[in-house]
Each structure stands twice: as structure tokens, then as C-alpha cells.
Amino acid sequence: MSQAAPGKSHREGISLIELTEMFPDEASATAWFEQMVWPKGKRHCPRCGCTETRKASATSGLPYYCSGCKRAFSVRIGTALERSKVPLRKWVFAIYLEMTSLKGVSSMKLHRDLKVTQKTAWFMLHRIREAWSTESASLFNGPVEVDEMYVGGRRKNMSNAKRRELKDTGRGAVGKVAVVGAKDRATKQVKAKVVESTDRATLHGFVADAAAPGATVYTDEAVAYEGMPFPHETVKHSVSEYVRDMAHTNGIESLWSMFKRAYNGTYHHLSEKHLNRYIAEYAGKHNLRNFDTINQMAAVAAGMVGKRLMYRDLIA
Incomplete structure (x- = not known):
């Protein structure tokens, strides 16, 4: 590429x-997929990896034949297609x-x-x-921005009892699904995932899986981020502080903004089961x-x- x-x-x-x-036709699409699946024309069997392949007989129903496992195959085999x-x-x-x-x-x-x-x-x-579905295992060298987003649970769709609960506790995230994300300012790359909670152990674990040792991490003032083994600076969103020198989370928040536009404008509702996808x-x-x-x-x-x-x- x-x-x-x-x-x-x-x-x-x-x-x-x-x-x-x-x-213009199915043949051109097939040729393109074959180029993506078998770069440089090095066709191999998706089942056994054997490179000794040839055109299959017309009766097989599939275009190629593997001399290793003695089975016919196509570019779809071994892929999401x-x-x-x-x-x-x-x-x-x-x-x-x-x-x-x-x-x-x-x-x-x-x-x-x-x-x-x-x-x-x-x-x-x-x-x-x-x-x-497979996230890169490479770590961000930083600086790294980390932030959370909450999805679902619109108040207008909640019962009066649930609305009173939110009002009494001030916990606006009740009934919503938490998502945490990180953005590497150097490479502009991001990572994000659905999490069961935003407690200390979960957020510390996410940052450890995203940021390289020694990377500077920027977050909001959430208590759960305190004590991370990284150089750490915060901005206080609760008092309308969004940027302080180099400390801000505007980059990762732009990902949340894009997702919310899709959520509200295209999907309208997403099952919690499929949210991570x-x-x-x-x-x-x-x-x-x-x-x-x-x-x-x-x-x-x-x-x-x-x-x-x-x-x-x-x-x-």
C-alpha cells in the first residue's frame, strides 16, 4: 500500500x-480483492498456507485448487467474506x-x-x-490524551423514576455505556473501547495498554486517573477549563464528536452488544x-x- x-x-x-x-464488472472486483488478499500475486491456500496452487476444474465451483490439502478455494475463503x-x-x-x-x-x-x-x-x-476488530498492540509514545464518553440512555426515553434518580444523585452516566479512548498527538492515531466502568483499575489499565512508559498523559480531573505511573497533567472541565498550556483533551474529544454525529444522524440507536464494533x-x-x-x-x-x-x- x-x-x-x-x-x-x-x-x-x-x-x-x-x-x-x-x-465495471465482477471480474475487476475479484482481481482487486485477490490483490489485497494475496499481495504481489503470491497466491496461497487460506486453509493450509500451501503456495502450490493452480486453477481448479470447472466442476469444483471454486477458481483455485490447493495441492497441499487437496481442496478448492476462492479469495473469499479465510476472510470476513x-x-x-x-x-x-x-x-x-x-x-x-x-x-x-x-x-x-x-x-x-x-x-x-x-x-x-x-x-x-x-x-x-x-x-x-x-x-x-483487532486493535494494534503498539504503544503511543505521546503526549497521549485520554478521555471517556457515555453512549445511550437518553433522559427523554427514561421513566420518571429514573429521571428522579439522576437528579438526586447527579450521576448523569447512570444508564449509559462507558467508552474510553486515547489519542497520540505525535502520530494522530487513536484507540478506543467500551468498558464496563470508569473506575480507577479500569482506566489505569486502559492507559497502561495504550501509552508507552514515560509518555506524558493528559486527562480531565476525574479522580480515577490519579496515581497513574505516567507524567500526568489535567484540565478542570468542571470549572470550564479546557486548555492549559499543553494540557487538553480536545483531540480525543473530536473523535467523540464525530461518533455522536453518526449516532444521532445515521444510526439513532445502537445495541450495547454491538457498540464496541x-x-x-x-x-x-x-x-x-x-x-x-x-x-x-x-x-x-x-x-x-x-x-x-x-x-x-x-x-x-
């Missing part, structure tokens, strides 16, 4: 007309629409645009999100934002290799 473009304004986009010209009956050309367009829509694509829109059922469109989008998607899209569009798509296709998502597991 080529290097990232120097900035969002300099990256090369692709119009829908250009995409149609690039992928395995057992999908949707044409690969439609998968290309689905990835394009998802990557070029800042607020994401709803399953209803994908259903209309690709002429598939809404159920199929919903499953397709979750398969695409599998590209981001959406969070991983928006963190992943943020990390690819300076890439040319075709390279963003390539990163997603490559990220789907080695992933498998069954519909029964998705709805269980």
Missing part, C-alpha cells in the same frame, strides 16, 4: 462515477460507501443503494467492521483519514483477512 497522503486536503478521493469505471453470496463488486461499493461517508452508512441506505435486503446490508456492514470502526476510520480513498479501501479489505463472522453469532 502506498504511503498516507500529507493531509486530508491533499489526499486523492474517488467519485462514484470513477469507482464505477474502476470496477467467506460464505457470502453477495457479488464482490457490491462488496467493493459497500466498502467505498462506508469509508467515504463521514457519519457512516445505515443498513437501510445500503439496502437501497446495492439492491440487497436490509438484513443482508446490516450483516455486510458488520462484516466490514471486522476489519477493525462501531467504536472500533470510528477509531479505525480516524486512523485512515489521511489516506487516499483507494488506500483506505485497501486497508479495510486487507483487514478482513483472517476474520470470520457468522450471522448466528452476531444475533445471539
Whole structure:
């Protein structure tokens, strides 16, 4: 894959007309996916890894044959596309629409645009999100911004009893799902995940998994962050302090703003069960934002290799 473009304004986009010209038929889409799955044309069996492969017989129903395990295979096998009956050309367009829509694509829109059922469109989008299901293990050298966000639990949808509880306790996060994220100012990369709580042990553990030893960490004044084994500075949001010299969390908060625009404008409601998939998607899209569009798509296709998502597991 080529290097990232120097900035969002300099990256090369692709119009829908250009995409149609690039992928005029199923053969062109298949060739592109094969290039993503088998870089430099080094085709190998997705089951046993054998590189001794050849074209399969027409009766096999699949294009390639492995001399090692004696089984036929296609570019879909061993990826999040395995057992999908949707044409690969439609998968290309689905990835394009998802990557070029800042607020994401709803399953209803994908259903209309690709002429598939809404159920199929919903499953397709979750398969695409599998590209981001494995987070990078690399640590941020910093400075690192860390912040939390709370999703769901709108007060207007709560019972009067629940509203009184929030008013009496002042705990605005009651009934919401917590998400914590980190942004490396040096690389502009982010990490984010759903957490069960925002207590001391959870937040300290998240920071330890995100920041390299010695990295300066910036947070708000939440007590749970106190005592971290990192150089640590805070801003006091409670008294409307949002920037103090180098201390602020504006970078990671921009990710929350983008996610909330998608939540309110596209999805409207997200199941707590699937929330981490959406969070991983928006963190992943943020990390690819300076890439040319075709390279963003390539990163997603490559990220789907080695992933498998069954519909029964998705709805269980």
C-alpha cells in the first residue's frame, strides 16, 4: 500500500462515477480483492498456507485448487467474506460507501443503494467492521490524551423514576455505556473501547495498554486517573477549563464528536452488544483519514483477512 497522503486536503478521493469505471464488472472486483488478499500475486491456500496452487476444474465451483490439502478455494475463503453470496463488486461499493461517508452508512441506505435486503446490508456492514476488530498492540509514545464518553440512555426515553434518580444523585452516566479512548498527538492515531466502568483499575489499565512508559498523559480531573505511573497533567472541565498550556483533551474529544454525529444522524440507536464494533470502526476510520480513498479501501479489505463472522453469532 502506498504511503498516507500529507493531509486530508491533499489526499486523492474517488467519485462514484470513477469507482464505477474502476470496477465495471465482477471480474475487476475479484482481481482487486485477490490483490489485497494475496499481495504481489503470491497466491496461497487460506486453509493450509500451501503456495502450490493452480486453477481448479470447472466442476469444483471454486477458481483455485490447493495441492497441499487437496481442496478448492476462492479469495473469499479465510476472510470476513467467506460464505457470502453477495457479488464482490457490491462488496467493493459497500466498502467505498462506508469509508467515504463521514457519519457512516445505515443498513437501510445500503439496502437501497446495492439492491440487497436490509438484513443482508446490516450483516455486510458488520462484516466490514471486522476489519477493525483487532486493535494494534503498539504503544503511543505521546503526549497521549485520554478521555471517556457515555453512549445511550437518553433522559427523554427514561421513566420518571429514573429521571428522579439522576437528579438526586447527579450521576448523569447512570444508564449509559462507558467508552474510553486515547489519542497520540505525535502520530494522530487513536484507540478506543467500551468498558464496563470508569473506575480507577479500569482506566489505569486502559492507559497502561495504550501509552508507552514515560509518555506524558493528559486527562480531565476525574479522580480515577490519579496515581497513574505516567507524567500526568489535567484540565478542570468542571470549572470550564479546557486548555492549559499543553494540557487538553480536545483531540480525543473530536473523535467523540464525530461518533455522536453518526449516532444521532445515521444510526439513532445502537445495541450495547454491538457498540464496541462501531467504536472500533470510528477509531479505525480516524486512523485512515489521511489516506487516499483507494488506500483506505485497501486497508479495510486487507483487514478482513483472517476474520470470520457468522450471522448466528452476531444475533445471539
